[in-house]
Amino acid sequence: MIRAAALLLALIATPAGALSCRMMQPGDAYDHAAASASQYAVVAGVADFDAALLPHNRYADIANAPRSTPIPARVRGQALDTNGFLTPFDREVTLDVTCLGNWCGTLVPGAQLLLFLELRGDSYALTLGPCAEFAFPDPSPETLAHVAACFQAGVRCGKLR
Structure with missing residues (x-):
């Protein structure tokens, strides 16, 4: 019995016990933002x-990193409006990078992204958790059209078909 418990503990501490994320899709993030009491810019x-x-670049022992690391950023692009992604967007935002154990959110500077930015007070923040819920790299034209169509119709988005 003790050997079995020791084996179980050893497995949890290894990659077999790694973080398991439910892969969010842009439609899921849209549905979350639409249902939230907070306002979002897409x-x-x-x-x-x-x-x-x-955090993964800053701390030698990532397990001791703070649960949340604010990072200043500038987001440039086109915000979603009733006609699609047509409103120019160029603002300072805060990346709110969170960690869970050894796993932290991440993002590549300068990459093409679909972002769901939460309005906090008078500025925007992007939550970057270990499971990448609100930032999607290299969005396809189909993905952008799907999210825009959901916004225009005022319906739940779900997965792109």
Whole structure:
């Protein structure tokens, strides 16, 4: 019995016990934002920031990193409006990078993204958790059209078919 418990503990501490994420799709993020009491801006564009500030680049022992690391960033692109991704967006935002154990959110500066930015007070924040819930790299034209169509129709988005 003790051997079985020791084996179980050893497995949990190894990659077999790694974080398991439910892969969110842009439609899921849209549905979350639409149902939230918070306001969101949905932006297709790029985020520029200092990648050295990301927790996995900053802390030798990531397990001791703070649960949340705010990182200043600038997001440039086109925000979603009733006609699609047509409203110019160029603002300072805060990347709210969160960690769970050894797993932290991440993002590549300058990459093309679909972002769901939460309005917090008078500025926007992008939550970057270990499971990448609100930032989607290289969104296809079909993905952008799907999210825009959901917004225009005022319906739940779900997965792109």
